[in-house]
Amino acid sequence: MSNTAAAQAPVQLPGPVQIPLVGWRTRGLRMLGDPAEYFMRQYAHHGQVSAWKPRNPRHVFAFGPEYLKRIFTEPEVFVADSFREVRIPEQSSFYRLTNGLLRRNGDPHRRHRRLMQPAFTARRVLVHRENVADVTERCLSEWRTGDVVPMHDALARIIMLTAMRTVFDIDAPERIERLQGLISRLLRVAAAPLTLLLPYDLPGSTFRAALRTCEQIEALLLEMIRDRRADGATGRDVLTSLVNAEDEDGSRLSEAELVGEAYTAFCHDSSTATLMWTLLLLDQHPDVMNDVVDEVTSVCGGGPPDDDQLGKLPLLDAVLKETLRLLPPAPMLIRYTSRPTRFGRYELPSGAMVFFSSYVTHRLEETYRDPLRFDPGRWERESPSTYEYLPFGAGAHNCVGRHFAMLEMKTVLAVLLQKFRPALVPDSRVDRAMRVSLVPSHGLPMRLHPPGTGTSPAPLRGNIRDSVRLP
Numbered sequence: 100m101s102n103t104a105a106a107q108a109p110v111q112l113p114g115p116v117q118i119p120l121v122g123w124r125t126r127g128l129r130m131l132g133d134p135a136e137y138f139m140r141q142y143a144h145h146g147q148v149s150a151w152k153p154r155n156p157r158h159v160f161a162f163g164p165e166y167l168k169r170i171f172t173e174p175e176v177f178v179a180d181s182f183r184e185v186r187i188p189e190q191s192s193f194y195r196l197t198n199g200l201l202r203r204n205g206d207p208h209r210r211h212r213r214l215m216q217p218a219f220t221a222r223r224v225l226v227h228r229e230n231v232a233d234v235t236e237r238c239l240s241e242w243r244t245g246d247v248v249p250m251h252d253a254l255a256r257i258i259m260l261t262a263m264r265t266v267f268d269i270d271a272p273e274r275i276e277r278l279q280g281l282i283s284r285l286l287r288v289a290a291a292p293l294t295l296l297l298p299y300d301l302p303g304s305t306f307r308a309a310l311r312t313c314e315q316i317e318a319l320l321l322e323m324i325r326d327r328r329a330d331g332a333t334g335r336d337v338l339t340s341l342v343n344a345e346d347e348d349g350s351r352l353s354e355a356e357l358v359g360e361a362y363t364a365f366c367h368d369s370s371t372a373t374l375m376w377t378l379l380l381l382d383q384h385p386d387v388m389n390d391v392v393d394e395v396t397s398v399c400g401g402g403p404p405d406d407d408q409l410g411k412l413p414l415l416d417a418v419l420k421e422t423l424r425l426l427p428p429a430p431m432l433i434r435y436t437s438r439p440t441r442f443g444r445y446e447l448p449s450g451a452m453v454f455f456s457s458y459v460t461h462r463l464e465e466t467y468r469d470p471l472r473f474d475p476g477r478w479e480r481e482s483p484s485t486y487e488y489l490p491f492g493a494g495a496h497n498c499v500g501r502h503f504a505m506l507e508m509k510t511v512l513a514v515l516l517q518k519f520r521p522a523l524v525p526d527s528r529v530d531r532a533m534r535v536s537l538v539p540s541h542g543l544p545m546r547l548h549p550p551g552t553g554t555s556p557a558p559l560r561g562n563i564r565d566s567v568r569l570p
């Protein structure tokens with residue numbers, strides 16, 4: 100945004116002709132159904148910045164890197180408040196569980212980041228590598244060549260068990276099963292559009308189901324936090340690091356704060372989503388699949404990667420980066436303006452909701468050559484800026500778990516691809532589905548072949564073909 104542009108008198112934001120009686124919740128429902136498509140249409144019709152109601156811009160869309168830079172570099176003006184629209188009662192477990200970093204701003208946010216960061220540095224997360232490999236190998240020992248595996252459930256199980264071990268250090272099957280069941284239920288009911296539309300504690304409502312499920316999850320988390328404190332907290336799991344984390348003035352996170360942060364650190368569904376998309380894209384690009392399998396096998400020699408080998412898998416790294424470019428699990432993020440502010444040539448009121456989408460930004464032709472092509476090789480030629488490539492966000496709220504996520508995804512894929520060649524069941528339907536993350540619909544059924552089997556891309560149907568050019 101140039102100074103000259105900012106100095107000009109404000110003009111009206113681009114946007115659609117207003118249709119009376121179409122409120123934001125109606126539009127919001129359409130948007131939540133398929134945010135990727137909705138945002139692409141908004142961008143195609145109105146460009147890098149626009150509003151639903153140009154004369155009263157309370158809902159604004161920003162896709163260009165210059166606007167994103169503004170959002171990320173002024174966190175005191177563009178504040179995060181992830182669950183504002185759900186109107187969660189402040190005294191509820193639901194509130195405390197969702198009261199993590201993504202709800203905090205300013206000093207409280209900085210304090211929590213300071214306390215959490217040490218558990219998530221690139222170096223520190225390596226302590227979890229063996230646990231991730233061990234869980235993956237155990238789960239894969241139940242898979243058989245020739246089987247058709249519903250990849251969504253299978254990968255979600257690996258990631259959930261990994262999180263249980265690395266975040267909470269729990270292995271006891273009954274505790275795992277209980278927490279797994281509760282979290283799956285919460286993700287289902289919390290993502291239901293009715294929870295947003297009818298946020299009331301009424302009999303039979305999805306909102307009430309979310310409230311009750313959160314009470315049970317919070318009770319379990321508190322049990323674990325108190326166990327940690329009682330046994331002196333010496334483990335290497337994330338919860339132990341958070342329980343022991345001490346600020347410069349000697350203060351620690353309270354029980355309520357720990358509940359919110361531990362829950363956020365536990366939800367790894369973005370990793371599950373990325374793994375699913377990666378397997379699909381590799382299936383559709385057998386040459387890349389062959390090269391990745393060669394790389395992983397020659398570096399790791401049949402076993403899980405060690406610390407050193409994890410850093411020697413450049414193609415696997417590029418494949419994950421390219422998957423996160425084309426299909427970022429969080430395709431819709433939101434900030435709220437804390438005061439009236441100039442936004443380039445436009446004026447935004449206080450309290451405006453600003454939507455932005457890495458899904459759209461990652462497809463800008465000014466930045467990416469042939470953006471719809473899955474091309475891991477582009478990462479040798481193209482080096483987009485922080486505001487042009489942002490699957491993990493940017494600025495104050497950038498993903499604290501990014502190193503963890505990369506370690507987790509690389510390890511799972513390295514182990515999996517040395518044991519099996521998964522191939523999509525031909526003629527499957529693959530649509531984008533917005534659950535908590537952007538995932539392939541219909542569970543992604545894949546047949547397991549021996550590693551090294553030559554397969555051709557499975558014919559498939561569905562709107563995934565609008566997101567990426569497939570054979």
Ligand code: HEM
Nearest residue numbers: 200201363364369370373429490491492496498499500504
């Ligand atoms: C492929 C995997 C992942 C992706 C794509 C991803 C993406 C993101 C994005 C886009 C944000 C920024 C949200 C915003 O600005 O509103 C974020 C924040 C966050 N992520 Fe991740 N994430 C992933 C995995 C993880 C994992 C495994 C953890 C925990 C270990 C984690 C913990 C967090 C936390 C705590 C925040 C909030 C940071 C803050 O507000 O300061 N993420 N993530």
